[in-house]
Amino acid sequence: MSTEATNRRPGRPSGSSDTRERILASARELFARNGFQNTSIRAVAADAGVDAALVHHYYGTKQQLFAAATELPVDPMVVLGPLREAPVEQLGHILPELLLPLWDSQAGTSLIAAMRSMLTGTEVPLARTFFREVVVAELAQRVDDPPGTGVLRAEFTASQLMGLVVARYIIGLEPLASLPAEQIVTMIAPTLQRYLTGDLPDRPGR
Amino acid sequence: MSTEATNRRPGRPSGSSDTRERILASARELFARNGFQNTSIRAVAADAGVDAALVHHYYGTKQQLFAAATELPVDPMVVLGPLREAPVEQLGHILPELLLPLWDSQAGTSLIAAMRSMLTGTEVPLARTFFREVVVAELAQRVDDPPGTGVLRAEFTASQLMGLVVARYIIGLEPLASLPAEQIVTMIAPTLQRYLTGDLPDRPGR
Numbered sequence: 072m073s074t075e076a077t078n079r080r081p082g083r084p085s086g087s088s089d090t091r092e093r094i095l096a097s098a099r100e101l102f103a104r105n106g107f108q109n110t111s112i113r114a115v116a117a118d119a120g121v122d123a124a125l126v127h128h129y130y131g132t133k134q135q136l137f138a139a140a141t142e143l144p145v146d147p148m149v150v151l152g153p154l155r156e157a158p159v160e161q162l163g164h165i166l167p168e169l170l171l172p173l174w175d176s177q178a179g180t181s182l183i184a185a186m187r188s189m190l191t192g193t194e195v196p197l198a199r200t201f202f203r204e205v206v207v208a209e210l211a212q213r214v215d216d217p218p219g220t221g222v223l224r225a226e227f228t229a230s231q232l233m234g235l236v237v238a239r240y241i242i243g244l245e246p247l248a249s250l251p252a253e254q255i256v257t258m259i260a261p262t263l264q265r266y267l268t269g270d271l272p273d274r275p276g277r
Numbered sequence: 278m279s280t281e282a283t284n285r286r287p288g289r290p291s292g293s294s295d296t297r298e299r300i301l302a303s304a305r306e307l308f309a310r311n312g313f314q315n316t317s318i319r320a321v322a323a324d325a326g327v328d329a330a331l332v333h334h335y336y337g338t339k340q341q342l343f344a345a346a347t348e349l350p351v352d353p354m355v356v357l358g359p360l361r362e363a364p365v366e367q368l369g370h371i372l373p374e375l376l377l378p379l380w381d382s383q384a385g386t387s388l389i390a391a392m393r394s395m396l397t398g399t400e401v402p403l404a405r406t407f408f409r410e411v412v413v414a415e416l417a418q419r420v421d422d423p424p425g426t427g428v429l430r431a432e433f434t435a436s437q438l439m440g441l442v443v444a445r446y447i448i449g450l451e452p453l454a455s456l457p458a459e460q461i462v463t464m465i466a467p468t469l470q471r472y473l474t475g476d477l478p479d480r481p482g483r
Contacts, residue, residue, distance in 0.1 A: 227444075
């Protein structure tokens with residue numbers, strides 16, 4: 072019903088929801104098919120039939136577009152900055168300290184929806200792309216010691232965090248579901264820190 | 278199409294798949310509505326219109342019926358016996374040592390199906406019943422030290438195990454997905470053991 076496709080101006084706010092949706096649909100398809108690194112804002116824009124500037128205008132960086140496309144329960148700006156500045160030996164604590172308040176504020180809505188859609192068939196490639204290329208790009212390189220172990224460290228870390236999402240938000244296991252965030256952080260921080268910087272089993276993968 | 282309802286004999290194997298399905302459907306409904314403790318084999322049998330002896334014949338104990346009804350990726354007989362006999366200070370190792378081979382052998386089929394159905398809306402009450410009443414009944418009482426902490430300990434343990442299922446089997450994160458089971462066990466055993474018998478945050482919940 073929209074005339075956006077023929078009559079669009081970057082930054083024009085009115086009647087833009089069709090265009091926004093079309094951009095997200097193109098982003099989802101290209102990220103799932105080609106991965107994060109091999110998908111450009113330009114390619115998403117071309118697929119959606121809009122100007123790349125409009126994609127930037129609506130969604131910001133490629134990472135932010137990815138977060139929007141996948142409905143990830145993570146605002147990259149909230150998490151990435153502090154993570155990059157944190158000492159490696161504090162990541163196990165800082166990571167849940169950043170994520171728990173974010174997740175608590177979204178509980179029952181977008182977080183659960185995102186986690187569920189990640190686990191259904193069609194979204195699994197997107198979830199894999201997210202963990203392989205976004206989490207790994209940010210986290211694994213920080214903890215790649217000895218070299219080659221960073222990805223596995225990041226994945227074990229992700230496994231505990233995902234399990235927490237399932238137990239606390241999706242299944243809603245009490246008393247864990249109602250435990251104050253800072254107590255969850257205290258409980259899982261040593262787990263995450265050991266995965267990130269502790270000893271690994273003999274053959275740590277590649 | 279079946280004449281089972283009017284022409285059934287306990288233990289009669291032929292033409293029994295409708296009856297089996299009806300028993301499972303009744304079990305799912307009653308377990309979800311009334312919980313595990315408050316659901317009897319007799320009640321399931323009555324709801325399904327069969328004799329209680331037939332339910333026992335097909336499915337064994339109430340715990341086995343529950344496992345069948347929820348398609349849980351856990352055969353209670355494989356896990357419960359060794360768990361009951363294991364010293365508490367070895368549970369963190371024994372638990373994944375029992376579960377990983379079981380899960381690896383089912384990867385891609387019933388395990389993923391069970392985890393997914395647990396996370397979709399309709400099965401969440403069943404999942405909650407399972408964790409509250411079955412996991413708790415078996416595990417929490419073993420690690421209830423100081424008294425009142427067992428449930429939370431069992432739930433943190435479950436959170437790491439569920440996250441592992443998501444990462445290894447559902448999303449299939451490499452290299453974690455291909456890591457030999459014994460290396461997964463080595464990596465997560467200290468996490469589970471700390472949750473089960475280590476220090477807890479200040480207010481451990483009820």
